[in-house]
Every structure is written in structure tokens, then in C-alpha cells.
Amino acid sequence: MQLFDTRFAPSLHQILDDLDRQGFSIMDDVYTADYMQAVSTECLSLLDAFRAAGIQNGVVSQIRSDHILWIDDAQPIAQQHIQALNELGQSINRAFYTGIKDVEAHFACYNAGEFYALHRDNPQGKNGRIMSTVYYLHTQWQQDWGGQLRLQDRHGKWHTIEPHPNRLAIFQSDLLHEVKEAHQQRLSITAWLRSDQQLI
Ligand code: OGA
Numbered sequence: 212m213q214l215f216d217t218r219f220a221p222s223l224h225q226i227l228d229d230l231d232r233q234g235f236s237i238m239d240d241v242y243t244a245d246y247m248q249a250v251s252t253e254c255l256s257l258l259d260a261f262r263a264a265g266i267q268n269g270v271v272s273q274i275r276s277d278h279i280l281w282i283d284d285a286q287p288i289a290q291q292h293i294q295a296l297n298e299l300g301q302s303i304n305r306a307f308y309t310g311i312k313d314v315e316a317h318f319a320c321y322n323a324g325e326f327y328a329l330h331r332d333n334p335q336g337k338n339g340r341i342m343s344t345v346y347y348l349h350t351q352w353q354q355d356w357g358g359q360l361r362l363q364d365r366h367g368k369w370h371t372i373e374p375h376p377n378r379l380a381i382f383q384s385d386l387l388h389e390v391k392e393a394h395q396q397r398l399s400i401t402a403w404l405r406s407d408q409q410l411i
Pocket residue numbers: 319327332345359360388389390399401
């Protein structure tokens with residue numbers, strides 16, 4: 212069974228052009244249905260280990276109410292996605308001299324009622340995150356289930372991106388964005404293409 216068949220290569224020109232023009236790009240049907248199913252199953256099997264993303268060192272933040280699990284070697288299926296993102300990062304480096312060296316990633320689960328308010332992933336360029344990516348891995352999503360990604364492009368224009376299954380959104384980490392409240396369980400992998408190995 213072929214689990215993994217990255218579609219980045221054929222659409223690479225489009226991705227680089229989108230990033231250049233507007234600072235973000237959306238790709239649909241990124242992987243095979245088998246891969247999406249496998250990564251979804253891996254994510255669901257780990258849900259008990261997810262932790263509230265808004266609580267760090269005992270400090271509670273109201274900005275987000277989702278739950279996350281950082282990805283490491285113990286998640287071999289998700290690692291294949293991270294490997295594909297590493298390769299995408301090298302292509303972005305060749306086009307824009309961005310200095311991407313590493314990928315950090317976590318699963319995210321938004322249960323009904325959960326959201327992530329307006330934020331930037333790299334405010335003031337301080338933390339090494341160059342590009343943010345989100346891969347949506349719930350197996351179905353309907354328009355009235357909320358959970359949209361709202362993103363301001365590099366010209367200040369707002370876009371609403373539906374979290375369609377098997378879709379990848381990639382955007383500059385300094386852009387303002389939010390996740391609207393989800394009405395159903397919304398599953399994803401958020402990954403950052405970084406300029407260094409250090410985790411924040
Ligand atoms: C994030 C984020 C967007 C999304 O995890 O920082 O903004 O659509 N995610 O899940």
C-alpha cells in the first residue's frame with residue numbers, strides 16, 4: 212500500500228508564486244487517501260495524550276482553547292509529512308533565500324466550542340519561525356462546522372480558508388490570523404519551517 216505521495220512537486224511553482232504575491236498558499240488533495248487515513252488514525256489514537264495549548268508552565272492564556280501534542284519519532288506516520296515539509300522548505304530556500312533549517316510540529320485538536328483568537332506565530336520576527344503550515348486531517352468537514360482559518364495577507368487583505376480534509380495552508384509566520392470557533396472536532400498538524408533548531 213502506498214501511503215505517501217507528496218503532491219508538492221507538481222504544484223511547487225504555484226506555491227512559490229502565491230507566497231511571493233500574497234504571503235500564503237493553499238493546496239488541496241495533498242496526499243493519497245490512504246496516507247490521510249493513516250495520519251488521521253495515528254492522531255486519533257493519541258488524543259488522550261493531548262494537552263491544553265493555552266496552559267504553559269501552569270499559566271493559563273485565554274487566547275486559545277485547543278489541545279495539542281508535539282510530534283517526535285514516536286509518530287512515524289506524521290513524520291512522513293514533516294519530511295515532505297523539510298523538502299518544501301529547501302525549495303522555498305532556493306527561491307527566496309529564507310534560511311529554513313528545521314521543522315517543528317504538533318497535532319492540534321479543536322473540540323466543539325474551541326478556537327484560537329487573532330495572533331501571529333512569529334511576532335516581531337523573534338522566534339525563528341519563517342513559514343507556518345497547517346494540514347487538516349479530519350476525514351470530513353462541512354461548511355457550517357465553523358473552524359475557518361482567517362488570514363490577513365501581506366497586502367492587508369483578509370481571506371477565509373475552510374479546513375477541508377487533506378488541505379495544506381502555508382503562510383508567512385508574521386501574518387495575523389485566527390481560527391474561528393469549531394462546532395465539530397477539528398484535527399490538524401501545525402508545523403513551522405524554522406531558521407534554527409531551537410524550540411520555544
Ligand atoms: C496555529 C494556527 C491555524 C489553523 O496553530 O498557530 O494558527 O488553521 N493554526 O489551525
